[in-house]
Amino acid sequence: MSACAPAHRSTGSRPAICLMAGALLSAAVSLPAHAARIELGASAEEADVIVGCLYPMTGRAGTYGLDSVSGIEMALKDLADEAATGLPVPKIRVVIDDPASKASYGVRIAEDFLRNDHVQVLCGMVSSGVAQAVSEVSRREKVILIGTDHASSRLTIEAGHRYYFRVTNDSWTSMAAGARYLRDLQARDGWTRLAFIGPDYDYGHVSWLDLQHALADLGVRYETVAELWPKLYEPDYSVYIAALQQAKPEIVVTAIWGGDFIAFVKQAASTRFFETIRLANFDTGANYDALVALGDTPPPGLILSARHHNNWPETGRNQRFVRIFHDLNGRYPTYAAEGAYTGILAVARAVEIAGGAKDTEKLVEALEGLKLALPEDPPGFASYIDRDTHQIVQAMAVGTVVPDTRFPPAKVMVGNWAVYDAEDLKPSPEVIRRRRDAARSGWESALPPP
Amino acid sequence: MRRMRFSLVARYTLLSLAVMAGALMVLSLLYERMAGDLYDRLTGERLNAQVTATASRLTSFLDNRLYQLANLSNHPSIPSFLDGQNAAAAAEATALLRLEADLPDLYGILFFNADGSLKKVIPGQAASGAPYWSADDWDISALPVITVDGVDFIGPALPANGRSGWLLIRQPLRDGPAEPGTSIALHLRLASLTELLGGGGISGVVAPLLRAPDGTVLDATGRVATGLTDLTDGPRILPGWSIVLDARSDTILKPLEQARLWLYITAAAIISFILLIFLALSRSLRRRIGTLVTGAGSLAAGDLGYRLPEGPSHDEISRVGRAFNTMAEQLSGLIDRMVRAEKMAVLGEFATGVAHEVRNPLATMKTTVQALSRQERDPDRQELLTDMGSQIDRLSRVVSDLLTYGRPSPPSPRPVAAGDLFRQTASLLRPLAEEQGITLSTGGETGAMVLADPDQMVHVLVNLGLNAVQACTPGGAVTMRVTAEGGQAVMAVSDDGCGIAPEHLASVLTPFFTQKRRGTGLGLTISQQMVDANHGTLSIASVPGEGTTVTLRLPLAESALNESVSHG
Numbered sequence A: 001m002s003a004c005a006p007a008h009r010s011t012g013s014r015p016a017i018c019l020m021a022g023a024l025l026s027a028a029v030s031l032p033a034h035a036a037r038i039e040l041g042a043s044a045e046e047a048d049v050i051v052g053c054l055y056p057m058t059g060r061a062g063t064y065g066l067d068s069v070s071g072i073e074m075a076l077k078d079l080a081d082e083a084a085t086g087l088p089v090p091k092i093r094v095v096i097d098d099p100a101s102k103a104s105y106g107v108r109i110a111e112d113f114l115r116n117d118h119v120q121v122l123c124g125m126v127s128s129g130v131a132q133a134v135s136e137v138s139r140r141e142k143v144i145l146i147g148t149d150h151a152s153s154r155l156t157i158e159a160g161h162r163y164y165f166r167v168t169n170d171s172w173t174s175m176a177a178g179a180r181y182l183r184d185l186q187a188r189d190g191w192t193r194l195a196f197i198g199p200d201y202d203y204g205h206v207s208w209l210d211l212q213h214a215l216a217d218l219g220v221r222y223e224t225v226a227e228l229w230p231k232l233y234e235p236d237y238s239v240y241i242a243a244l245q246q247a248k249p250e251i252v253v254t255a256i257w258g259g260d261f262i263a264f265v266k267q268a269a270s271t272r273f274f275e276t277i278r279l280a281n282f283d284t285g286a287n288y289d290a291l292v293a294l295g296d297t298p299p300p301g302l303i304l305s306a307r308h309h310n311n312w313p314e315t316g317r318n319q320r321f322v323r324i325f326h327d328l329n330g331r332y333p334t335y336a337a338e339g340a341y342t343g344i345l346a347v348a349r350a351v352e353i354a355g356g357a358k359d360t361e362k363l364v365e366a367l368e369g370l371k372l373a374l375p376e377d378p379p380g381f382a383s384y385i386d387r388d389t390h391q392i393v394q395a396m397a398v399g400t401v402v403p404d405t406r407f408p409p410a411k412v413m414v415g416n417w418a419v420y421d422a423e424d425l426k427p428s429p430e431v432i433r434r435r436r437d438a439a440r441s442g443w444e445s446a447l448p449p450p
Numbered sequence B: 001m002r003r004m005r006f007s008l009v010a011r012y013t014l015l016s017l018a019v020m021a022g023a024l025m026v027l028s029l030l031y032e033r034m035a036g037d038l039y040d041r042l043t044g045e046r047l048n049a050q051v052t053a054t055a056s057r058l059t060s061f062l063d064n065r066l067y068q069l070a071n072l073s074n075h076p077s078i079p080s081f082l083d084g085q086n087a088a089a090a091a092e093a094t095a096l097l098r099l100e101a102d103l104p105d106l107y108g109i110l111f112f113n114a115d116g117s118l119k120k121v122i123p124g125q126a127a128s129g130a131p132y133w134s135a136d137d138w139d140i141s142a143l144p145v146i147t148v149d150g151v152d153f154i155g156p157a158l159p160a161n162g163r164s165g166w167l168l169i170r171q172p173l174r175d176g177p178a179e180p181g182t183s184i185a186l187h188l189r190l191a192s193l194t195e196l197l198g199g200g201g202i203s204g205v206v207a208p209l210l211r212a213p214d215g216t217v218l219d220a221t222g223r224v225a226t227g228l229t230d231l232t233d234g235p236r237i238l239p240g241w242s243i244v245l246d247a248r249s250d251t252i253l254k255p256l257e258q259a260r261l262w263l264y265i266t267a268a269a270i271i272s273f274i275l276l277i278f279l280a281l282s283r284s285l286r287r288r289i290g291t292l293v294t295g296a297g298s299l300a301a302g303d304l305g306y307r308l309p310e311g312p313s314h315d316e317i318s319r320v321g322r323a324f325n326t327m328a329e330q331l332s333g334l335i336d337r338m339v340r341a342e343k344m345a346v347l348g349e350f351a352t353g354v355a356h357e358v359r360n361p362l363a364t365m366k367t368t369v370q371a372l373s374r375q376e377r378d379p380d381r382q383e384l385l386t387d388m389g390s391q392i393d394r395l396s397r398v399v400s401d402l403l404t405y406g407r408p409s410p411p412s413p414r415p416v417a418a419g420d421l422f423r424q425t426a427s428l429l430r431p432l433a434e435e436q437g438i439t440l441s442t443g444g445e446t447g448a449m450v451l452a453d454p455d456q457m458v459h460v461l462v463n464l465g466l467n468a469v470q471a472c473t474p475g476g477a478v479t480m481r482v483t484a485e486g487g488q489a490v491m492a493v494s495d496d497g498c499g500i501a502p503e504h505l506a507s508v509l510t511p512f513f514t515q516k517r518r519g520t521g522l523g524l525t526i527s528q529q530m531v532d533a534n535h536g537t538l539s540i541a542s543v544p545g546e547g548t549t550v551t552l553r554l555p556l557a558e559s560a561l562n563e564s565v566s567h568g
Helices: A015-020 A023-028 A062-084 A103-117 A128-141 A171-189 A202-218 A238-247 A258-269 A288-293 A316-329 A335-354 A360-367 A429-440 B002-006 B008-043 B045-074 B078-083 B087-101 B190-197 B249-300 B316-375 B379-406 B418-435 B454-471 B523-533 B558-567
Strands: A037-041 A049-054 A092-097 A121-124 A144-147 A164-166 A193-197 A223-228 A251-254 A278-281 A383-385 A396-403 A412-420 B106-112 B118-123 B145-148 B151-157 B166-172 B183-189 B206-211 B231-238 B241-247 B414-417 B439-444 B449-452 B477-485 B488-495 B537-543 B547-555
Touching: A037 A062, A049 A103, A049 A335, A062 A092, A062 A258, A062 A316, A062 A335, A092 A103, A092 A335, A103 A121, A103 A128, A103 B087, A121 A128, A121 A335, A128 A144, A128 A164, A128 A202, A144 A335, A144 A360, A171 A202, A171 A251, A171 A278, A171 A396, A171 A412, A193 A238, A223 A238, A238 A258, A258 A278, A258 A288, A288 A412, A316 A335, A335 A360, B008 B249, B045 B087, B045 B166, B045 B183, B045 B190, B045 B206, B045 B231, B045 B241, B078 B087, B087 B106, B087 B118, B106 B166, B151 B183, B151 B190, B166 B190, B183 B190, B190 B206, B206 B231, B249 B316, B316 B379, B379 B523, B414 B418, B414 B454, B418 B439, B418 B449, B418 B454, B418 B477, B418 B488, B449 B454, B449 B488, B449 B547, B454 B477, B454 B488, B454 B523, B454 B547, B523 B537
Parallel strands: A049 A092, A049 A121, A121 A144, A144 A164, A193 A223, A193 A251, A251 A278, B439 B477
Antiparallel strands: A037 A092, A396 A412, B106 B118, B106 B183, B145 B151, B151 B166, B166 B183, B206 B241, B231 B241, B414 B449, B477 B488, B488 B547, B537 B547
């Protein structure tokens, strides 16, 4: 673990959450008896900065929480290795808790982090719904929030604020890359009928808006034959699969992610869905756990990408990241690991630049425009945080499924890459202005309560 | 057509078609009945139970939401949340509202002023767009409102422009804050209600849909259902909200009708194909039977040499053809033998009569001529008497031949080496052959033992040898060879003489046919008679100008055959 400070994990009950629920409240909802809490890095006393992260550890998104924790551990180790060489690396303490994919839990955990753990930076969140709520805490409390996994572009455009930063590709970036792939595909096979299915929460809806904007900007002509919104963690997609088949699209773009995406593909594969329809998932479909679930006989026609790939780019930095993750955990990482790894690195570099974590405004200034050389950066490019949106700017690669057994137990990986430059995937200032203006009207009357 | 109607093949064809058509009709009737039963079963008895269960799921879902709404509207901390006067109560209410909003079926919890304008919103995890992150397009004034027991059911707002459909359940707060008429609403996900209608409908035949108060019919995904044809009213969920059934008879009947159509097309194709096969078969059969009839007619007309063409096939008609040919062959042989036997019987009787009448006077004449010749001193007369004696000798030989032909002596067969027969024959013929400058040779498997009368065989061979020598010109050759083939001794007498013209070849065995100036025409006839008597056959092959070969086939003595094999 860390060379500058002994890191340790601890688990225990979270009294703050339990206190929240009164007698009447507990009659209405059922809380988990125990929620995991993990502490990593320096102790509270010696830490230069305390980071409070929220990741799910259970349920369909649990894998991403666990991989995020491993990514944080890898970042702390890399920083410790730097410190061992005499570089002025800040000592970081990370506390992690599980919001159980619920916005209300997320808000309460974030408030507890601030009140009880005195964290100076919040981080994490897999679900954009939880992130949306915690971002409001960040804005209200003027505490930096580093998003590492959730992807709704609304968080950096309409709902963006001074203290919110995101260090992983957002739905705009993914859909901009996907729109370019679809444009090129249309030139080859002439598809025109498009359907979209996304989870019925902010991330799903924003992804569809992002894709529509990106396709319009590229001048792609198509007909939308269906828009479908199953709920997050939907166990049965049969009515939606039947509705998609009935609409007869040529391409279905989906923003369903994680275990939901795996469930959707398995259920669709049991029908004749893939005989006539190509399924595209540009933001999360190439996540490693989804590729493992495809087995050795994936459905035909899948078009996939994700925010980080174990087999792209084939740079020494990426290969080292994947190999060390595997050595530590005995399995290969999902993209969540690289997001969390990036989040901790970003905090460390910002603290270095700001000369400490006491002054949040200095930290914000340090994060704005911060450059980071990351595993997912192709040769000759380093990711950076956009000063206006606070969204990290990164390249994207989209491809199709090919047999590849280098990362067992996966039998397939994504190949046949189409790579899109980072600068091409940024939303234009005009788009940002238009979306923010639209959201501003009547905003005050409908703000969530303080 | 007249021939077709009465032909056996036509009758078989019609019978087969009738059986097939009958089977098809029975099958079709069974199919229709099965399809009807299936449809009745799918749409009938189980339908009511399933629709009732579906309605129960929807009602239960709404009941739970109403219970949740009642709890919230009655909670004492809610007014503090709205007016902010009691911080502790407001914090408790905030925590409560956040948790309550965090259901996947809720977008959030909304508070309305008395005038219906939005007061506050609590976004849940599924919140998206208006009214949480913007107020664009947020207007509920045009939505249908149904009020049941003080609770307003507002909506549905249909999915459009990338937004999901939703429904509000609104109730006034029990203990309102300063502003009376404040109400609380659950912002419900419309699809959470419609998903309970079920996936592929009831057996995929009857799809339950949800009819909203404004008459909109929603499918299971919460979208406006399209392509509806035959809607039936189902149970009511709320006033204005009810389940309707879309009887998609096409879902099951269309495939069945398509299957039936293909069944008929396939059956018609099969019947046509079989009909074509029968027609082709009928034509072929009639042609081949016509050949049989022609053959039988030719035979009846006396053309014993008519034979049917024998193809390579082994079917029934070919077998009949071969049997016909065998029959014609045997009939022809039988008639030949009968004619020849009758002819020989007549000729034999005649010859025997003539011989008896002529032989005694000839003997007297011969004795007299000899006596006169001894007493005659005149050389001229002596020569005349000698010529007369020679002519009497010739007449005697003719008479002897006639007797041999007319009254053949029965053979005494015994094993005899072919070589012995050739040796005796050669000793008799060689002086004549040498005199005429003809080479006579014998050879082959001369050890072959023939089962035959040796005297008669020597007679036959001498006769054949004489014919051969006489057919040759000086310098010619006559050969006698024997081989053993399949239990028979094949003895061939060949010459390289003038040969026999094809038109005479069939007649050479006829009695009294001869091309020689001084022949009796009985030599070959007698030879064949003897060979027949020894269970052999005689055949003649000849090419004019190249020579003639007469072949005798005689049974081999078994012991001689074995000996021949061991030597060979």
